[in-house]
Amino acid sequence: MNAKQRSKYEWGLLLGLITVIVLFVSSLWYFSNDKDQEPPMVGMVLLGGMDEEGWNAPQYRGMKKACDSMGVKLLVSDHNSGLDGACADAVREMVKNGAGMVFLTSYSYTTDAKTLIREFPQIAFGTNSAECRGRNMTSYFIRMYQGRYLTGALAGLRTKSNIIGYVAAMPNSEVNRGINAFTLGVKRTNPQARVIVMYTGSWQDEEIEAANANRLITKEHADVITYHQDEPAAANVAEELGIDYIGYYEDLQNRSEHDLTSVVCNWDRYYEEIVKYYLKGEMNFVDNRWVGMEAGLVELSPFSDAVDYEQRGILDQLKKEMMAGNFVFAGEIYDNQGKLRCRSDEVIRDDRLLQHMDWLVKGVEVLE
Structure with missing residues:
Protein backbone atom coordinates (compact mmCIF):
# COMPACT_ATOMS: atom_id res chain seq x y z
CA MET A 1 0.00 0.00 0.00
CA ASN A 2 1.54 3.26 -1.11
CA ALA A 3 1.30 6.53 0.82
CA LYS A 4 -1.67 7.82 -1.19
CA GLN A 5 -3.66 4.65 -0.61
CA ARG A 6 -2.76 4.65 3.09
CA SER A 7 -3.98 8.25 3.41
CA LYS A 8 -7.35 7.39 1.82
CA TYR A 9 -7.68 4.37 4.13
CA GLU A 10 -6.97 6.42 7.23
CA TRP A 11 -9.47 9.12 6.19
CA GLY A 12 -12.08 6.44 5.64
CA LEU A 13 -11.52 5.04 9.11
CA LEU A 14 -11.75 8.52 10.62
CA LEU A 15 -15.00 9.32 8.80
CA GLY A 16 -16.45 5.96 9.88
CA LEU A 17 -15.48 6.62 13.50
CA ILE A 18 -17.05 10.08 13.37
CA THR A 19 -20.26 8.59 11.95
CA VAL A 20 -20.44 6.02 14.75
CA ILE A 21 -19.90 8.73 17.40
CA VAL A 22 -22.59 10.97 15.87
CA LEU A 23 -25.09 8.10 15.78
CA PHE A 24 -24.27 7.17 19.38
CA VAL A 25 -24.67 10.73 20.68
CA SER A 26 -27.89 11.17 18.69
CA SER A 27 -29.36 8.01 20.18
CA LEU A 28 -28.48 9.18 23.67
CA TRP A 29 -30.14 12.55 23.02
CA TYR A 30 -33.24 10.90 21.57
CA PHE A 31 -33.79 8.50 24.43
CA SER A 32 -32.94 10.99 27.19
CA ASN A 33 -34.88 13.92 25.77
CA ASP A 34 -37.77 12.34 23.94
CA LYS A 35 -38.52 9.26 25.96
CA ASP A 36 -37.61 10.12 29.54
CA GLN A 37 -38.04 13.88 29.59
CA GLU A 38 -40.08 15.16 32.51
CA PRO A 39 -43.25 17.02 31.51
CA PRO A 40 -43.32 20.77 32.15
CA MET A 41 -44.55 21.66 35.63
CA VAL A 42 -46.59 24.54 37.01
CA GLY A 43 -47.50 25.27 40.60
CA MET A 44 -50.65 26.70 42.16
CA VAL A 45 -50.94 28.18 45.66
CA LEU A 46 -54.43 28.37 47.19
CA LEU A 47 -55.63 30.31 50.22
CA GLY A 48 -58.23 27.70 51.17
CA GLY A 49 -58.74 24.02 50.43
CA MET A 50 -58.78 22.77 46.85
CA ASP A 51 -62.13 21.11 47.61
CA GLU A 52 -63.73 24.22 49.13
CA GLU A 53 -66.47 25.48 46.86
CA GLY A 54 -66.61 29.19 46.19
CA ASP A 68 -54.30 17.54 31.98
CA SER A 69 -55.35 18.58 28.48
CA MET A 70 -51.81 19.77 27.67
CA GLY A 71 -49.72 17.13 29.41
CA VAL A 72 -48.46 19.55 32.07
CA LYS A 73 -47.81 18.35 35.62
CA LEU A 74 -49.60 20.38 38.30
CA LEU A 75 -48.17 20.94 41.78
CA VAL A 76 -50.74 22.28 44.27
CA SER A 77 -50.38 23.66 47.77
CA ASP A 78 -53.58 24.68 49.55
CA HIS A 79 -54.51 26.18 52.93
CA ASN A 80 -51.76 28.79 52.65
CA SER A 81 -52.24 32.02 54.57
CA GLY A 82 -50.81 35.20 53.12
CA LEU A 83 -49.79 36.44 56.55
CA ASP A 84 -47.28 33.93 57.93
CA VAL A 102 -46.29 29.44 39.74
CA PHE A 103 -49.81 30.83 40.06
CA LEU A 104 -50.58 32.84 43.21
CA THR A 105 -54.36 32.83 43.48
CA SER A 106 -55.05 35.38 46.23
CA TYR A 107 -54.68 39.10 46.87
CA GLY A 126 -48.98 34.80 37.61
CA THR A 127 -51.08 36.53 40.26
CA ASN A 128 -54.71 37.55 40.76
CA SER A 129 -53.48 40.78 42.35
CA ALA A 130 -52.59 43.80 40.24
CA GLU A 131 -50.67 45.34 43.14
CA GLN A 146 -69.22 42.55 33.81
CA GLY A 147 -71.27 39.83 35.46
CA ARG A 148 -71.58 42.00 38.55
CA TYR A 149 -73.13 44.77 36.45
CA LEU A 150 -75.78 42.43 35.05
CA THR A 151 -76.63 40.94 38.45
CA GLY A 152 -76.85 44.45 39.89
CA ALA A 153 -79.41 45.25 37.20
CA LEU A 154 -81.32 42.11 38.23
CA ALA A 155 -81.18 43.11 41.90
CA GLY A 156 -82.56 46.53 40.98
CA LEU A 157 -85.47 44.85 39.18
CA ARG A 158 -86.19 42.44 42.04
CA THR A 159 -85.98 44.64 45.15
CA LYS A 160 -89.20 45.97 46.68
CA SER A 161 -87.61 47.70 49.67
CA ASN A 162 -85.05 49.45 47.43
CA ILE A 163 -82.34 48.23 49.81
CA ILE A 164 -79.80 45.66 48.59
CA GLY A 165 -77.22 44.13 50.93
CA TYR A 166 -73.62 43.38 49.94
CA VAL A 167 -71.25 41.39 52.18
CA ALA A 168 -67.67 42.12 51.07
CA ALA A 169 -64.23 40.98 52.16
CA MET A 170 -62.16 44.16 52.19
CA PRO A 171 -61.95 47.52 50.40
CA LYS A 187 -78.97 52.22 39.19
CA ARG A 188 -79.51 51.35 35.52
CA THR A 189 -82.78 49.56 36.33
CA ASN A 190 -83.77 51.21 39.62
CA PRO A 191 -82.37 54.70 40.32
CA GLN A 192 -84.08 54.79 43.72
CA ALA A 193 -82.36 51.71 45.14
CA ARG A 194 -79.43 51.79 47.56
CA VAL A 195 -76.61 49.26 48.06
CA ILE A 196 -75.50 48.82 51.66
CA VAL A 197 -72.06 47.24 52.06
CA MET A 198 -70.63 45.54 55.13
CA TYR A 199 -66.95 44.55 55.02
CA THR A 200 -65.78 41.48 56.93
CA GLY A 201 -62.01 42.13 56.82
CA SER A 202 -61.31 38.60 55.58
CA TRP A 203 -61.76 36.43 52.51
CA GLN A 204 -63.00 33.56 54.65
CA ASP A 205 -64.84 34.02 57.94
CA GLU A 206 -68.23 32.35 57.78
CA GLU A 207 -69.30 33.55 61.22
CA ILE A 208 -68.80 37.25 60.41
CA GLU A 209 -70.21 36.85 56.91
CA ALA A 210 -73.36 35.22 58.27
CA ALA A 211 -73.73 37.87 60.98
CA ASN A 212 -73.38 40.69 58.44
CA ALA A 213 -75.92 39.11 56.10
CA ASN A 214 -78.33 38.65 58.97
CA ARG A 215 -77.98 42.28 60.02
CA LEU A 216 -78.47 43.56 56.48
CA ILE A 217 -81.68 41.56 56.17
CA THR A 218 -83.23 41.88 59.63
CA LYS A 219 -82.04 45.36 60.65
CA GLU A 220 -81.51 47.22 57.37
CA HIS A 221 -84.41 45.54 55.51
CA ALA A 222 -82.41 44.40 52.49
CA ASP A 223 -84.53 42.08 50.36
CA VAL A 224 -81.73 41.07 47.94
CA ILE A 225 -78.29 39.91 49.12
CA THR A 226 -75.00 39.34 47.31
CA TYR A 227 -71.41 38.94 48.47
CA HIS A 228 -67.71 38.93 47.61
CA GLN A 229 -66.24 36.19 49.80
CA ASP A 230 -64.59 32.84 49.21
CA GLU A 231 -67.69 30.88 50.29
CA PRO A 232 -71.47 31.42 50.17
CA ALA A 233 -72.19 32.00 53.87
CA ALA A 234 -74.23 35.14 53.07
CA ALA A 235 -76.30 33.19 50.52
CA ASN A 236 -76.96 30.49 53.11
CA VAL A 237 -78.42 33.06 55.50
CA ALA A 238 -80.58 34.58 52.78
CA GLU A 239 -81.87 31.13 51.85
CA GLU A 240 -82.77 30.39 55.46
CA LEU A 241 -84.64 33.71 55.79
CA TYR A 248 -70.49 34.62 43.19
CA TYR A 249 -67.73 32.33 41.79
CA GLU A 250 -69.92 29.21 41.80
CA ASP A 251 -73.28 28.03 40.51
CA LEU A 252 -75.36 27.36 43.63
CA GLN A 253 -77.60 25.06 41.58
CA ASN A 254 -80.89 26.93 42.10
CA ARG A 255 -81.49 25.78 45.67
CA SER A 256 -84.84 27.55 45.57
CA GLU A 257 -86.54 30.38 43.68
CA HIS A 258 -84.61 32.83 45.90
CA ASP A 259 -81.32 31.69 44.31
CA LEU A 260 -81.70 34.12 41.41
CA THR A 261 -78.40 33.41 39.61
CA SER A 262 -74.62 33.50 40.15
CA VAL A 263 -71.67 35.16 38.45
CA VAL A 264 -69.46 32.30 37.28
CA CYS A 265 -66.39 32.01 35.09
CA ASN A 266 -64.77 29.33 32.93
CA TRP A 267 -61.41 29.07 34.65
CA ASP A 268 -60.37 25.94 32.72
CA ARG A 269 -60.53 27.78 29.38
CA TYR A 270 -58.70 30.76 30.82
CA TYR A 271 -55.97 28.71 32.49
CA GLU A 272 -55.45 26.71 29.31
CA GLU A 273 -54.82 29.96 27.46
CA ILE A 274 -52.40 31.21 30.13
CA VAL A 275 -50.45 27.93 30.35
CA LYS A 276 -50.06 28.00 26.55
CA TYR A 277 -48.46 31.44 26.88
CA TYR A 278 -46.06 29.98 29.45
CA LEU A 279 -45.13 26.98 27.28
CA LYS A 280 -44.36 29.36 24.40
CA GLY A 281 -42.25 31.53 26.72
CA GLU A 282 -44.67 34.46 26.41
CA MET A 283 -46.39 34.52 29.80
CA ASN A 284 -44.74 37.67 31.10
CA PHE A 285 -44.73 39.63 27.84
CA VAL A 286 -47.49 41.87 29.26
CA ASP A 287 -48.28 43.25 32.72
CA ASN A 288 -51.95 42.23 32.67
CA ARG A 289 -54.02 39.53 31.00
CA TRP A 290 -57.64 40.56 31.52
CA VAL A 291 -60.54 39.09 29.53
CA GLY A 292 -64.25 38.59 30.09
CA MET A 293 -67.64 38.05 28.46
CA GLU A 294 -66.31 38.81 25.00
CA ALA A 295 -64.21 35.64 25.28
CA GLY A 296 -67.00 33.57 26.85
CA ASP A 305 -88.09 30.58 38.08
CA ALA A 306 -88.59 33.81 40.06
CA VAL A 307 -86.81 35.78 37.31
CA ASP A 308 -89.60 36.48 34.85
CA TYR A 309 -89.50 36.78 31.07
CA GLU A 310 -89.44 40.59 31.08
CA GLN A 311 -86.53 40.73 33.54
CA ARG A 312 -84.54 38.22 31.49
CA GLY A 313 -85.15 40.30 28.39
CA ILE A 314 -83.79 43.44 30.06
CA LEU A 315 -80.63 41.61 31.17
CA ASP A 316 -80.16 40.14 27.69
CA GLN A 317 -80.36 43.63 26.19
CA LEU A 318 -77.78 44.97 28.67
CA LYS A 319 -75.44 42.10 27.82
CA LYS A 320 -75.82 42.83 24.10
CA GLU A 321 -74.88 46.44 24.79
CA MET A 322 -71.67 45.31 26.52
CA MET A 323 -70.82 42.94 23.69
CA ALA A 324 -71.33 45.80 21.26
CA GLY A 325 -68.64 47.82 23.02
CA ASN A 326 -70.52 49.77 25.67
CA PHE A 327 -68.30 49.89 28.75
CA VAL A 328 -69.50 49.48 32.33
CA PHE A 329 -67.22 52.20 33.66
CA ALA A 330 -67.99 54.92 31.14
CA GLY A 331 -69.97 58.13 31.04
CA GLU A 332 -70.62 60.41 33.99
CA ILE A 333 -69.86 58.65 37.28
CA TYR A 334 -69.76 60.28 40.69
CA ASP A 335 -68.47 58.63 43.85
CA ASN A 336 -70.48 58.47 47.06
CA GLN A 337 -68.69 61.57 48.35
CA GLY A 338 -69.88 63.67 45.42
CA LYS A 339 -66.59 63.70 43.47
CA LEU A 340 -66.71 63.31 39.68
CA ARG A 341 -64.72 60.18 38.80
CA CYS A 342 -65.56 59.78 35.12
CA ARG A 343 -66.69 62.46 32.66
CA SER A 344 -69.58 62.01 30.24
CA ASP A 345 -67.17 61.50 27.31
CA GLU A 346 -64.69 59.31 29.19
CA VAL A 347 -63.98 55.61 29.79
CA ILE A 348 -62.02 54.60 32.92
CA ARG A 349 -58.80 52.89 31.81
CA ASP A 350 -57.96 49.33 32.80
CA ASP A 351 -54.94 50.37 34.87
CA ARG A 352 -57.21 52.58 36.98
CA LEU A 353 -59.76 49.81 37.38
CA LEU A 354 -57.11 47.26 38.35
CA GLN A 355 -54.99 49.28 40.73
CA HIS A 356 -56.66 52.49 41.80
CA MET A 357 -60.31 51.81 42.59
CA ASP A 358 -60.12 53.11 46.15
CA TRP A 359 -63.54 54.77 45.92
CA LEU A 360 -67.20 53.72 45.76
CA VAL A 361 -69.86 55.00 43.38
CA LYS A 362 -72.84 57.12 44.29
CA GLY A 363 -75.56 54.90 45.71
CA VAL A 364 -73.25 52.83 47.94
CA GLU A 365 -73.41 53.15 51.72
CA VAL A 366 -70.87 51.44 53.99
CA LEU A 367 -72.22 50.14 57.28
CA GLU A 368 -69.69 49.77 60.06
Whole structure:
Protein backbone atom coordinates (compact mmCIF):
# COMPACT_ATOMS: atom_id res chain seq x y z
CA MET A 1 0.00 0.00 0.00
CA ASN A 2 1.54 3.26 -1.11
CA ALA A 3 1.30 6.53 0.82
CA LYS A 4 -1.67 7.82 -1.19
CA GLN A 5 -3.66 4.65 -0.61
CA ARG A 6 -2.76 4.65 3.09
CA SER A 7 -3.98 8.25 3.41
CA LYS A 8 -7.35 7.39 1.82
CA TYR A 9 -7.68 4.37 4.13
CA GLU A 10 -6.97 6.42 7.23
CA TRP A 11 -9.47 9.12 6.19
CA GLY A 12 -12.08 6.44 5.64
CA LEU A 13 -11.52 5.04 9.11
CA LEU A 14 -11.75 8.52 10.62
CA LEU A 15 -15.00 9.32 8.80
CA GLY A 16 -16.45 5.96 9.88
CA LEU A 17 -15.48 6.62 13.50
CA ILE A 18 -17.05 10.08 13.37
CA THR A 19 -20.26 8.59 11.95
CA VAL A 20 -20.44 6.02 14.75
CA ILE A 21 -19.90 8.73 17.40
CA VAL A 22 -22.59 10.97 15.87
CA LEU A 23 -25.09 8.10 15.78
CA PHE A 24 -24.27 7.17 19.38
CA VAL A 25 -24.67 10.73 20.68
CA SER A 26 -27.89 11.17 18.69
CA SER A 27 -29.36 8.01 20.18
CA LEU A 28 -28.48 9.18 23.67
CA TRP A 29 -30.14 12.55 23.02
CA TYR A 30 -33.24 10.90 21.57
CA PHE A 31 -33.79 8.50 24.43
CA SER A 32 -32.94 10.99 27.19
CA ASN A 33 -34.88 13.92 25.77
CA ASP A 34 -37.77 12.34 23.94
CA LYS A 35 -38.52 9.26 25.96
CA ASP A 36 -37.61 10.12 29.54
CA GLN A 37 -38.04 13.88 29.59
CA GLU A 38 -40.08 15.16 32.51
CA PRO A 39 -43.25 17.02 31.51
CA PRO A 40 -43.32 20.77 32.15
CA MET A 41 -44.55 21.66 35.63
CA VAL A 42 -46.59 24.54 37.01
CA GLY A 43 -47.50 25.27 40.60
CA MET A 44 -50.65 26.70 42.16
CA VAL A 45 -50.94 28.18 45.66
CA LEU A 46 -54.43 28.37 47.19
CA LEU A 47 -55.63 30.31 50.22
CA GLY A 48 -58.23 27.70 51.17
CA GLY A 49 -58.74 24.02 50.43
CA MET A 50 -58.78 22.77 46.85
CA ASP A 51 -62.13 21.11 47.61
CA GLU A 52 -63.73 24.22 49.13
CA GLU A 53 -66.47 25.48 46.86
CA GLY A 54 -66.61 29.19 46.19
CA TRP A 55 -63.23 30.57 45.10
CA ASN A 56 -60.72 27.79 45.71
CA ALA A 57 -62.29 24.66 44.19
CA PRO A 58 -63.14 26.29 40.81
CA GLN A 59 -59.56 27.60 40.62
CA TYR A 60 -58.14 24.13 41.23
CA ARG A 61 -60.54 22.33 38.89
CA GLY A 62 -59.93 24.85 36.13
CA MET A 63 -56.15 24.56 36.37
CA LYS A 64 -56.23 20.76 36.70
CA LYS A 65 -58.36 20.39 33.58
CA ALA A 66 -56.13 22.78 31.63
CA CYS A 67 -52.91 21.02 32.66
CA ASP A 68 -54.30 17.54 31.98
CA SER A 69 -55.35 18.58 28.48
CA MET A 70 -51.81 19.77 27.67
CA GLY A 71 -49.72 17.13 29.41
CA VAL A 72 -48.46 19.55 32.07
CA LYS A 73 -47.81 18.35 35.62
CA LEU A 74 -49.60 20.38 38.30
CA LEU A 75 -48.17 20.94 41.78
CA VAL A 76 -50.74 22.28 44.27
CA SER A 77 -50.38 23.66 47.77
CA ASP A 78 -53.58 24.68 49.55
CA HIS A 79 -54.51 26.18 52.93
CA ASN A 80 -51.76 28.79 52.65
CA SER A 81 -52.24 32.02 54.57
CA GLY A 82 -50.81 35.20 53.12
CA LEU A 83 -49.79 36.44 56.55
CA ASP A 84 -47.28 33.93 57.93
CA GLY A 85 -44.93 33.19 55.01
CA ALA A 86 -46.68 29.91 54.17
CA CYS A 87 -47.16 31.02 50.57
CA ALA A 88 -43.45 31.75 50.10
CA ASP A 89 -42.48 28.39 51.63
CA ALA A 90 -44.90 26.58 49.32
CA VAL A 91 -43.46 28.32 46.27
CA ARG A 92 -39.88 27.48 47.27
CA GLU A 93 -40.84 23.81 47.53
CA MET A 94 -42.51 23.90 44.12
CA VAL A 95 -39.47 25.48 42.47
CA LYS A 96 -37.25 22.90 44.15
CA ASN A 97 -39.45 20.16 42.65
CA GLY A 98 -39.21 21.58 39.13
CA ALA A 99 -42.03 24.10 38.66
CA GLY A 100 -41.20 26.63 35.95
CA MET A 101 -44.27 28.76 36.59
CA VAL A 102 -46.29 29.44 39.74
CA PHE A 103 -49.81 30.83 40.06
CA LEU A 104 -50.58 32.84 43.21
CA THR A 105 -54.36 32.83 43.48
CA SER A 106 -55.05 35.38 46.23
CA TYR A 107 -54.68 39.10 46.87
CA SER A 108 -53.32 38.03 50.25
CA TYR A 109 -50.07 36.90 48.59
CA THR A 110 -49.01 40.35 47.40
CA THR A 111 -46.30 40.81 50.05
CA ASP A 112 -44.80 37.36 49.48
CA ALA A 113 -44.98 37.87 45.71
CA LYS A 114 -42.74 40.94 45.88
CA THR A 115 -40.06 38.81 47.57
CA LEU A 116 -40.51 35.74 45.38
CA ILE A 117 -40.15 37.46 41.99
CA ARG A 118 -36.73 38.75 43.10
CA GLU A 119 -35.70 35.46 44.69
CA PHE A 120 -36.60 33.44 41.57
CA PRO A 121 -36.03 35.66 38.49
CA GLN A 122 -35.97 32.57 36.26
CA ILE A 123 -39.51 31.53 37.27
CA ALA A 124 -42.64 32.91 35.58
CA PHE A 125 -45.29 34.08 38.03
CA GLY A 126 -48.98 34.80 37.61
CA THR A 127 -51.08 36.53 40.26
CA ASN A 128 -54.71 37.55 40.76
CA SER A 129 -53.48 40.78 42.35
CA ALA A 130 -52.59 43.80 40.24
CA GLU A 131 -50.67 45.34 43.14
CA CYS A 132 -47.37 43.60 42.42
CA ARG A 133 -45.34 44.13 39.25
CA GLY A 134 -42.13 42.60 37.95
CA ARG A 135 -40.37 41.46 34.80
CA ASN A 136 -41.36 37.86 35.59
CA MET A 137 -44.82 38.64 37.06
CA THR A 138 -48.09 39.06 35.17
CA SER A 139 -51.46 39.88 36.68
CA TYR A 140 -54.23 37.69 35.32
CA PHE A 141 -57.94 37.92 36.04
CA ILE A 142 -61.37 37.69 34.45
CA ARG A 143 -63.61 40.73 34.07
CA MET A 144 -66.02 39.49 36.71
CA TYR A 145 -67.31 43.03 37.07
CA GLN A 146 -69.22 42.55 33.81
CA GLY A 147 -71.27 39.83 35.46
CA ARG A 148 -71.58 42.00 38.55
CA TYR A 149 -73.13 44.77 36.45
CA LEU A 150 -75.78 42.43 35.05
CA THR A 151 -76.63 40.94 38.45
CA GLY A 152 -76.85 44.45 39.89
CA ALA A 153 -79.41 45.25 37.20
CA LEU A 154 -81.32 42.11 38.23
CA ALA A 155 -81.18 43.11 41.90
CA GLY A 156 -82.56 46.53 40.98
CA LEU A 157 -85.47 44.85 39.18
CA ARG A 158 -86.19 42.44 42.04
CA THR A 159 -85.98 44.64 45.15
CA LYS A 160 -89.20 45.97 46.68
CA SER A 161 -87.61 47.70 49.67
CA ASN A 162 -85.05 49.45 47.43
CA ILE A 163 -82.34 48.23 49.81
CA ILE A 164 -79.80 45.66 48.59
CA GLY A 165 -77.22 44.13 50.93
CA TYR A 166 -73.62 43.38 49.94
CA VAL A 167 -71.25 41.39 52.18
CA ALA A 168 -67.67 42.12 51.07
CA ALA A 169 -64.23 40.98 52.16
CA MET A 170 -62.16 44.16 52.19
CA PRO A 171 -61.95 47.52 50.40
CA ASN A 172 -59.26 46.77 47.81
CA SER A 173 -59.48 47.49 44.08
CA GLU A 174 -60.87 44.08 43.16
CA VAL A 175 -63.69 44.13 45.71
CA ASN A 176 -64.55 47.81 45.20
CA ARG A 177 -64.59 47.28 41.43
CA GLY A 178 -67.24 44.59 41.87
CA ILE A 179 -69.31 46.71 44.26
CA ASN A 180 -69.19 49.66 41.88
CA ALA A 181 -70.15 47.65 38.80
CA PHE A 182 -72.98 46.00 40.72
CA THR A 183 -74.29 49.37 41.93
CA LEU A 184 -74.09 50.89 38.44
CA GLY A 185 -76.22 47.96 37.27
CA VAL A 186 -78.68 48.55 40.12
CA LYS A 187 -78.97 52.22 39.19
CA ARG A 188 -79.51 51.35 35.52
CA THR A 189 -82.78 49.56 36.33
CA ASN A 190 -83.77 51.21 39.62
CA PRO A 191 -82.37 54.70 40.32
CA GLN A 192 -84.08 54.79 43.72
CA ALA A 193 -82.36 51.71 45.14
CA ARG A 194 -79.43 51.79 47.56
CA VAL A 195 -76.61 49.26 48.06
CA ILE A 196 -75.50 48.82 51.66
CA VAL A 197 -72.06 47.24 52.06
CA MET A 198 -70.63 45.54 55.13
CA TYR A 199 -66.95 44.55 55.02
CA THR A 200 -65.78 41.48 56.93
CA GLY A 201 -62.01 42.13 56.82
CA SER A 202 -61.31 38.60 55.58
CA TRP A 203 -61.76 36.43 52.51
CA GLN A 204 -63.00 33.56 54.65
CA ASP A 205 -64.84 34.02 57.94
CA GLU A 206 -68.23 32.35 57.78
CA GLU A 207 -69.30 33.55 61.22
CA ILE A 208 -68.80 37.25 60.41
CA GLU A 209 -70.21 36.85 56.91
CA ALA A 210 -73.36 35.22 58.27
CA ALA A 211 -73.73 37.87 60.98
CA ASN A 212 -73.38 40.69 58.44
CA ALA A 213 -75.92 39.11 56.10
CA ASN A 214 -78.33 38.65 58.97
CA ARG A 215 -77.98 42.28 60.02
CA LEU A 216 -78.47 43.56 56.48
CA ILE A 217 -81.68 41.56 56.17
CA THR A 218 -83.23 41.88 59.63
CA LYS A 219 -82.04 45.36 60.65
CA GLU A 220 -81.51 47.22 57.37
CA HIS A 221 -84.41 45.54 55.51
CA ALA A 222 -82.41 44.40 52.49
CA ASP A 223 -84.53 42.08 50.36
CA VAL A 224 -81.73 41.07 47.94
CA ILE A 225 -78.29 39.91 49.12
CA THR A 226 -75.00 39.34 47.31
CA TYR A 227 -71.41 38.94 48.47
CA HIS A 228 -67.71 38.93 47.61
CA GLN A 229 -66.24 36.19 49.80
CA ASP A 230 -64.59 32.84 49.21
CA GLU A 231 -67.69 30.88 50.29
CA PRO A 232 -71.47 31.42 50.17
CA ALA A 233 -72.19 32.00 53.87
CA ALA A 234 -74.23 35.14 53.07
CA ALA A 235 -76.30 33.19 50.52
CA ASN A 236 -76.96 30.49 53.11
CA VAL A 237 -78.42 33.06 55.50
CA ALA A 238 -80.58 34.58 52.78
CA GLU A 239 -81.87 31.13 51.85
CA GLU A 240 -82.77 30.39 55.46
CA LEU A 241 -84.64 33.71 55.79
CA GLY A 242 -86.43 33.42 52.46
CA ILE A 243 -84.67 36.38 50.84
CA ASP A 244 -83.49 36.67 47.22
CA TYR A 245 -79.73 36.33 46.72
CA ILE A 246 -77.12 36.33 43.97
CA GLY A 247 -74.09 34.04 44.15
CA TYR A 248 -70.49 34.62 43.19
CA TYR A 249 -67.73 32.33 41.79
CA GLU A 250 -69.92 29.21 41.80
CA ASP A 251 -73.28 28.03 40.51
CA LEU A 252 -75.36 27.36 43.63
CA GLN A 253 -77.60 25.06 41.58
CA ASN A 254 -80.89 26.93 42.10
CA ARG A 255 -81.49 25.78 45.67
CA SER A 256 -84.84 27.55 45.57
CA GLU A 257 -86.54 30.38 43.68
CA HIS A 258 -84.61 32.83 45.90
CA ASP A 259 -81.32 31.69 44.31
CA LEU A 260 -81.70 34.12 41.41
CA THR A 261 -78.40 33.41 39.61
CA SER A 262 -74.62 33.50 40.15
CA VAL A 263 -71.67 35.16 38.45
CA VAL A 264 -69.46 32.30 37.28
CA CYS A 265 -66.39 32.01 35.09
CA ASN A 266 -64.77 29.33 32.93
CA TRP A 267 -61.41 29.07 34.65
CA ASP A 268 -60.37 25.94 32.72
CA ARG A 269 -60.53 27.78 29.38
CA TYR A 270 -58.70 30.76 30.82
CA TYR A 271 -55.97 28.71 32.49
CA GLU A 272 -55.45 26.71 29.31
CA GLU A 273 -54.82 29.96 27.46
CA ILE A 274 -52.40 31.21 30.13
CA VAL A 275 -50.45 27.93 30.35
CA LYS A 276 -50.06 28.00 26.55
CA TYR A 277 -48.46 31.44 26.88
CA TYR A 278 -46.06 29.98 29.45
CA LEU A 279 -45.13 26.98 27.28
CA LYS A 280 -44.36 29.36 24.40
CA GLY A 281 -42.25 31.53 26.72
CA GLU A 282 -44.67 34.46 26.41
CA MET A 283 -46.39 34.52 29.80
CA ASN A 284 -44.74 37.67 31.10
CA PHE A 285 -44.73 39.63 27.84
CA VAL A 286 -47.49 41.87 29.26
CA ASP A 287 -48.28 43.25 32.72
CA ASN A 288 -51.95 42.23 32.67
CA ARG A 289 -54.02 39.53 31.00
CA TRP A 290 -57.64 40.56 31.52
CA VAL A 291 -60.54 39.09 29.53
CA GLY A 292 -64.25 38.59 30.09
CA MET A 293 -67.64 38.05 28.46
CA GLU A 294 -66.31 38.81 25.00
CA ALA A 295 -64.21 35.64 25.28
CA GLY A 296 -67.00 33.57 26.85
CA LEU A 297 -65.22 33.47 30.21
CA VAL A 298 -67.82 35.28 32.35
CA GLU A 299 -71.39 34.00 32.52
CA LEU A 300 -74.50 34.04 34.66
CA SER A 301 -75.70 30.65 35.88
CA PRO A 302 -79.28 29.60 34.97
CA PHE A 303 -81.92 31.91 36.41
CA SER A 304 -84.41 30.72 38.98
CA ASP A 305 -88.09 30.58 38.08
CA ALA A 306 -88.59 33.81 40.06
CA VAL A 307 -86.81 35.78 37.31
CA ASP A 308 -89.60 36.48 34.85
CA TYR A 309 -89.50 36.78 31.07
CA GLU A 310 -89.44 40.59 31.08
CA GLN A 311 -86.53 40.73 33.54
CA ARG A 312 -84.54 38.22 31.49
CA GLY A 313 -85.15 40.30 28.39
CA ILE A 314 -83.79 43.44 30.06
CA LEU A 315 -80.63 41.61 31.17
CA ASP A 316 -80.16 40.14 27.69
CA GLN A 317 -80.36 43.63 26.19
CA LEU A 318 -77.78 44.97 28.67
CA LYS A 319 -75.44 42.10 27.82
CA LYS A 320 -75.82 42.83 24.10
CA GLU A 321 -74.88 46.44 24.79
CA MET A 322 -71.67 45.31 26.52
CA MET A 323 -70.82 42.94 23.69
CA ALA A 324 -71.33 45.80 21.26
CA GLY A 325 -68.64 47.82 23.02
CA ASN A 326 -70.52 49.77 25.67
CA PHE A 327 -68.30 49.89 28.75
CA VAL A 328 -69.50 49.48 32.33
CA PHE A 329 -67.22 52.20 33.66
CA ALA A 330 -67.99 54.92 31.14
CA GLY A 331 -69.97 58.13 31.04
CA GLU A 332 -70.62 60.41 33.99
CA ILE A 333 -69.86 58.65 37.28
CA TYR A 334 -69.76 60.28 40.69
CA ASP A 335 -68.47 58.63 43.85
CA ASN A 336 -70.48 58.47 47.06
CA GLN A 337 -68.69 61.57 48.35
CA GLY A 338 -69.88 63.67 45.42
CA LYS A 339 -66.59 63.70 43.47
CA LEU A 340 -66.71 63.31 39.68
CA ARG A 341 -64.72 60.18 38.80
CA CYS A 342 -65.56 59.78 35.12
CA ARG A 343 -66.69 62.46 32.66
CA SER A 344 -69.58 62.01 30.24
CA ASP A 345 -67.17 61.50 27.31
CA GLU A 346 -64.69 59.31 29.19
CA VAL A 347 -63.98 55.61 29.79
CA ILE A 348 -62.02 54.60 32.92
CA ARG A 349 -58.80 52.89 31.81
CA ASP A 350 -57.96 49.33 32.80
CA ASP A 351 -54.94 50.37 34.87
CA ARG A 352 -57.21 52.58 36.98
CA LEU A 353 -59.76 49.81 37.38
CA LEU A 354 -57.11 47.26 38.35
CA GLN A 355 -54.99 49.28 40.73
CA HIS A 356 -56.66 52.49 41.80
CA MET A 357 -60.31 51.81 42.59
CA ASP A 358 -60.12 53.11 46.15
CA TRP A 359 -63.54 54.77 45.92
CA LEU A 360 -67.20 53.72 45.76
CA VAL A 361 -69.86 55.00 43.38
CA LYS A 362 -72.84 57.12 44.29
CA GLY A 363 -75.56 54.90 45.71
CA VAL A 364 -73.25 52.83 47.94
CA GLU A 365 -73.41 53.15 51.72
CA VAL A 366 -70.87 51.44 53.99
CA LEU A 367 -72.22 50.14 57.28
CA GLU A 368 -69.69 49.77 60.06
